[in-house]
Amino acid sequence: MEKGVTASVEKFIERYGDSPEALVEILRDMNQYQGYLSRESLTAIAQRMRLPLSTVYSVASFYSLISLKPLGKHVIRFCEDAPCHVAGGREIWETLEREVGVPFGETTLDGQWSLLPTSCIGACAVGPVMMIDDDIYGNLTTDKVHEILARYREADGVGGAA
């Protein structure tokens, strides 16, 4: 077991305790800390909390804030629930797939972007809305999406459109 994994599990155990009811919170925080939950992390959590491996995997795979595969450097979460859909969400959805170059649920081959659907993020008053990492962008239009993504690419030193 890699030392880093054990140490971070310990950190979250300290925060939430090691009783089974802490599992969801520990998985979520560990996921946030590491970007996703590797097999190694899941095993470490199971061992430390004395829970069956299947329980840990089953719970982790149930919740949408937890990812079981590595995500890109930037994660775009786009809400396509009814309020944003009515506000023109479909077009933005298609724009994002075109701009990023992968369908929803996927990560680009260069590991720069992950495109994920999300359920309502409670910013419906300014729909359509997307989140890039922790930042929220509202009132999206095709041009605005293009502009925002270009800004990230520029900051990362990655040229051109995908």
Added chain:
Amino acid sequence: MIRATVLVSGDPLSLSRGAEETKLALEAELSFYGLEDEVQVGYTGQVTRTDILPAVIVYPEGTVYGPVTPQDGAFIVEEHLYKGRVAQKLVAPSEVSPESVVALPAVSDVLYGQQRIVLRRVGVIDPYSIEDYIAQDGYFALGRALEKMTPAEVLNTVKSSNLQGRGGAGFPTGLKWSFVATRPESVKYIVCNADESEPGTFKDRHILEGDPHAVLEGMALAGYAVGAHEGWIYIRGEYVMAKDILHRAIQQAEELNLLGDNILGSGFSFHIHLHAGAGAYICGEETALLESMEGKRGVPRIRPPYPTVYGYHGMPTVVNNVETLANVAPILLNGAEWYRGIGTKRSPGTKVYTMLGDVNVTGLIETPMGTTLHEVIEIYGGGMKNGKAFKCAQTGGSSGTIIPADLLDVPMDFASMAERGAGLGSGALLIADEDTDIVDLAYVLVRFFKTESCGKCTPCRVGTRQMLEALQRLKGGYAKKADLARLEEVANYVRSASFCGLGQAAPVPILTGLQYFREEFEAKVGS
């Protein structure tokens, strides 16, 4: 001596636009002028107009500035707080009329009779300051109840107020409490359902971010009434800021002994803990929520037994929505009769709505129960956008009903809506104009349920999939007449055979869509 309060909008969008830098600039400039002891600076999460974010509001005048850069912030301090004159060039654009910044307290008095119980402090006080809350009657109801009332009296007050659960179902809160109060177990729990996940709903987030202590006080009162000493807030995992605010609020209340052991020397102890979710709509269902709190998959439990008998860790548990709990302290403060005087006879009190869609002004409003949809659209929504005609509204988030124009004048309360087969649900009002494609709307709603189905029961797991496929064919124009008949059949069965409320609600958009706009569905057949 504090003579002024400056609030900076601190919602995620504002933060992404540099609200933190603006706040730092304000503080730096205040200390430059030696005003740091006279002017306090805090965050508020309550500005719903995004074009003015980050916004800065200066009290007591209630002047709204926005958007405010760090340089602008320094200028506001110099002009408004040091020189004492409004910095006109930075005042929020003129189109930001009072009625469009609906959640701003400075203008609440003139807001066409918005009657505020739950939102009355939201945006007015600094949510990070318990003193602000206390200064506005905060914890007064709890203190008085602990000193002068028996638990039964508290329970009876809530019972006779006819307060109904604001999570969607409208179950009488006092009755729910009494189920738990009469249980013989010595361990009981109060759980606040803050897993607000209905698309288009963000009222609970605003309450928690704007007035966290109101919820804490409501929970403590509930605990006192039913004999519980532990409370949990299950907060949606995505609500990071609200969680942070609550965390601070609990700490502050414990420091002042308004929560914790032996509250105010009364002998009553009540502790509140936070539990954040990890992304699952189904966890808003109370038994799935309890499962999730116990560290499991958020899968609904078999009922009966109900949580009031077998809840968290198998103990009697009250599960109440955020808005419900925020009503409790005002009821105890002003009496049941006062509360019954607001709203309608069958559903007293106010309701907080999030208004979205094709209206001129979108955002959060609180109005007495019984206000009609028509009034809400015209008065608070500023009418339909671009002068288009109203086609339908969807109330209560995804699980709500589609409401046609002829129900526009029905008073919105639990009973009146239920009589017409509609529901208030979570308080989301999605207003759609004449250009809206009902089949498309139903498709999006059903897709949401397919994604969020926990997969436990057959009708919901497979039925949502079948309904979505049928809608897709319909949308694509290659559905036959039989497909439409089958869609309706599946929708009816999923409604009657599903295990929990999610599955039972999933076909509602189709069923109500067919009820009011059948011809639109039929028009797509075989075209």
Added chain:
Amino acid sequence: MSEVHLKINGKDVVAQSGQTILEAAMTADIDIPVLCYHPALSTWGACRMCLVEVKGMRGLQSSCTTPVAEGMEVQTDTPDAVEVRKFVLELLFSERNHYCMFCQMSGNCELQDAAYRYGLDHFTYPRPYEKLAVDASRKYFIMDQNRCILCSRCIRACAEIAANHTLNLRGRGAESMVMADLNVPFGESTCVECGTCLQVCPTGALIDAHSAYGGREKDVTHVQTTCMQCSVGCTLDVVTRYSRLLRVDGVWDSDPNGGLLCVDGRFAPLYDNRKRLTKPLVRKDGKLVEVSWDEALETTAGKLKAGHVEGLALCATTNEALAAFAQLLAKAGGKAGTLEPVAPTLGYGTAAAVSDILDADFIIVAGAQPLDYQRVIGYFVHRAADKGATVAVIGEGENKLSERATMTVSYADAAKVAEAAAGAKKVVLVYSVGIKPKAITALKPLADKLFYLALSPARNGAGARAAGLKPLSPNGAATQFVLLGEQAEDEGLAAKLQAAFTIVQASYQSPLVEQADVVLPSPIWCEQTGHVTNLEGKVFPLHPALAKPEMVRDEAEVLVKLAKML
């Protein structure tokens, strides 16, 4: 518990309070169809097949979850209920691949039965399924996700009966899938191959590799007998067709195991490919040659009459055979004993039943490795631990039970366990030959509330004890040996007996058989008649599921006959 009176389909039914409508209907012989419900498992309420109408209640109620109430009126087959059941079945048939004609379980499938019952003769809904991978990474059984209806019976069986927790669901909604551990192939998982999941699967999703296509339910024969693989003595349902062993199932609600089996009881014997002994043999000119039973018995009797006889039994046979063996040796004037050691007696405490493990709040495992040798006992300990019992392991070296135990200590620290158990209400001590005297002494303070279960290595050690047989080491002085037992593969023993004249009664070829002078073929576990006594001291019957080969004779019968010839 009190009586509750209700009406189901107009019939008066008396139920117990706390029962569900389904349970009440079952006791009254009223059939309500189910898929996710299984009597040995917790209630799940998910398939929605068992929906019924209850007067005064809105909509349909799942009968498996709704408790009975006084005066309740239930209708199980109203048009609504029947329509919803059809709908549920149609959805299930649309979800994955359920082309029955290609399925091993056709004719023995609860989904198929339900479809026939409700007259499903075509696929109503478009089938959006994708082809899912079949997992054949386990030796004894196969998981075919294409046939799975997500009833979760297998998951509940794995968690509640085997207490192994290998299986669970991953994903949610339409993406839900049964998986093992961290979503690994079943063969690489923590699965212990007890096969309980296989037995509860209502469809062809979990398929037994040995019996697949071996015969439909209507063509097979079931015989209930007792497992002979260890001293637990689990009840078995042996399924055969045309003299072929198809599979072994557990029997729910049977003693002592309640339907739970282990790999050794359920699967291993079906794959036994050792060479069978089917004819009596006598060594002539240095070679074992086939002879008639008369000749074999006469040769044996002749040797026994000559004296200097010792009898060694491997206690893997019936009480009757062990008793006859002891009598034969007594008559021949020789010593008789068993090859296996016996766990010491404690001198305190009360003898436990296996089920006592489940009621205990403190379990001590000392000098025993039940997860290797009496697996069902190990699984019961796991089950108790899941219910919250404290498990303490005492011993040297590794013990698989330590993984889920609260504490593991060496013999020197046995007193610590006694201390930890001081506040417990009911203590069960599971021990075996490895237990050290100091541990026995250290645990004595718990005597009043201690129930013990001695796990002797001998499969029918209790039967041997009853026959007066005690452990015996071969004595160099004897020149004739009679050996009873099919698994006498001990090479050390073979070397010791090299010079003596040995008579072996066994079912399979082994090194001892190869050097024997007389070989008397005996029946195997599923051919035996008689009784065995298990570790609780309870006597269980053996019923033959298969006929013995023609020249194989019952051990007890042969031993009695030999005794008469002396």
